[in-house]
Amino acid sequence: MTVPRREGPHSVATVPPASAKPRRMLFRRAGRRTNVALFVALVGSFVTGWLAFGIGAPVPASITSVTHGVTGLALVVLIPWKNTVVGRAPRKAIASLTLLGVLVLCVVAGIVAVLGGFRTYAGLTPMQFHVGAALIAVPLIGWHVVGHRRRQGPRRTDLSRRQLLQTAGLAAGAGAAYLVVEGAGRLSGSPAADRRQTGSHELDPEQMPVTIWLFDDVPALEPTEHVVRVDQQSFTSAALSQRPEASEFEATLDCTNGWYATAPWRGVRLADLLDPGRVRGARSIRVTSTTGYARIFPVRDVDLLWLATELNGRPLTAGHGAPVRLVAPGRRGFWWVKWVDTVELSEDPWWWQLPFPAQ
Numbered sequence: 001m002t003v004p005r006r007e008g009p010h011s012v013a014t015v016p017p018a019s020a021k022p023r024r025m026l027f028r029r030a031g032r033r034t035n036v037a038l039f040v041a042l043v044g045s046f047v048t049g050w051l052a053f054g055i056g057a058p059v060p061a062s063i064t065s066v067t068h069g070v071t072g073l074a075l076v077v078l079i080p081w082k083n084t085v086v087g088r089a090p091r092k093a094i095a096s097l098t099l100l101g102v103l104v105l106c107v108v109a110g111i112v113a114v115l116g117g118f119r120t121y122a123g124l125t126p127m128q129f130h131v132g133a134a135l136i137a138v139p140l141i142g143w144h145v146v147g148h149r150r151r152q153g154p155r156r157t158d159l160s161r162r163q164l165l166q167t168a169g170l171a172a173g174a175g176a177a178y179l180v181v182e183g184a185g186r187l188s189g190s191p192a193a194d195r196r197q198t199g200s201h202e203l204d205p206e207q208m209p210v211t212i213w214l215f216d217d218v219p220a221l222e223p224t225e226h227v228v229r230v231d232q233q234s235f236t237s238a239a240l241s242q243r244p245e246a247s248e249f250e251a252t253l254d255c256t257n258g259w260y261a262t263a264p265w266r267g268v269r270l271a272d273l274l275d276p277g278r279v280r281g282a283r284s285i286r287v288t289s290t291t292g293y294a295r296i297f298p299v300r301d302v303d304l305l306w307l308a309t310e311l312n313g314r315p316l317t318a319g320h321g322a323p324v325r326l327v328a329p330g331r332r333g334f335w336w337v338k339w340v341d342t343v344e345l346s347e348d349p350w351w352w353q354l355p356f357p358a359q
């Protein structure tokens, strides 16, 4: 005989006979808390994914990538419990099943990005599939949560000792899933083991692909005529490369598309071009491309930023930003403004811009 027992707000569970397998009982506990855990894991992986895109410094990048992997894989760990929730639902909505499909694509593409190295599938990189799927998931999850919102939110009892133990169990499961992916990557000799803290895979600098953040087109600039305005002065690329301070240096371009390359560049530091007195009076440096694409840097970066005219011992190609591009070591590729038109000192704080360009 089974005794009806109210388990969650939307489900009535029954206490199974003693002979029922413990594993099935475990998954039968699925309900509101499963959905809350899914929601937290989804928000966590979305936020840490963008942080992983934004952070270039090794230690914070490692912390972010590992946290991202663990929160993303928590979704996989929760599958058996969510399967019970879905099984109980009287009908399955197309939008919810689409959400499921999009998230499967997102997680698979994330794992392929880790294990498969940098390559394209049907013209797109795993990272493009991954982030594209994550962006499509956002309105679908919003729709799903609003559609099922009745009494789904967190409660005080979620902080009980038992719930905290369950949360710790989920975290341990997700951590184990992360170690399984990492271990499989290493044992199989996949490129996963050699990736950088940001998750990017190394490329030969001669093979550096031309990548564009979103919608820019490569402009047709005449290298001998194009003039770059740097605060109150103007330079052609030839004038820049003939300056006595021009030198060759190594820098690592780490692209959010999933690759990095350490290459020899040639250029001049902004600190050697700007007037120190005027730099002291500014708060930020705004670098703008001929396409209108722009990034604002804190003025303290003046010693770190270069106006480059050569890559791999040759003048820049149009795709790589000719005639002059910014080189910003330690920052992800979308900060390395191509086809530089102006460098301006500004009173605005550097953070007064979109965290990721919309162009």
Ligand code: HEM
Residues within 6 Å of the ligand: 010, 035, 036, 038, 039, 075, 085, 086, 088, 089, 090, 091, 092, 093, 094, 096, 097, 099, 100, 103, 144, 145, 148, 152
């Ligand atoms: C990983 C993301 C998720 C996927 C793929 C997913 C998918 C599904 C599917 C296919 C169903 C069956 C009913 C339907 O088609 O609408 C369902 C049920 C349900 N989902 Fe989700 N869901 C997800 C996350 C969430 C979250 C974050 C919440 C709320 C915070 C939630 C709340 C619910 C509820 C309450 C039901 C039960 C509806 C019923 O019993 O009639 N789900 N989910």
Ligand code: HEM
Residues within 6 Å of the ligand: 042, 043, 045, 046, 048, 049, 050, 052, 053, 065, 066, 068, 069, 070, 071, 072, 073, 075, 106, 107, 110, 111, 113, 114, 130, 131, 134, 135, 137, 178, 181, 182, 195, 198, 199, 200
């Ligand atoms: C709900 C959304 C998301 C989920 C569920 C998710 C999940 C995952 C998973 C499971 C991995 C593989 C982790 C590993 O095994 O190490 C991964 C990798 C990655 N994801 Fe996401 N992700 C999401 C959104 C995003 C977004 C929005 C971005 C960037 C804007 C992003 C950037 C990355 C990066 C850079 C990696 C590679 C990290 C590494 O190599 O360690 N993800 N993601």
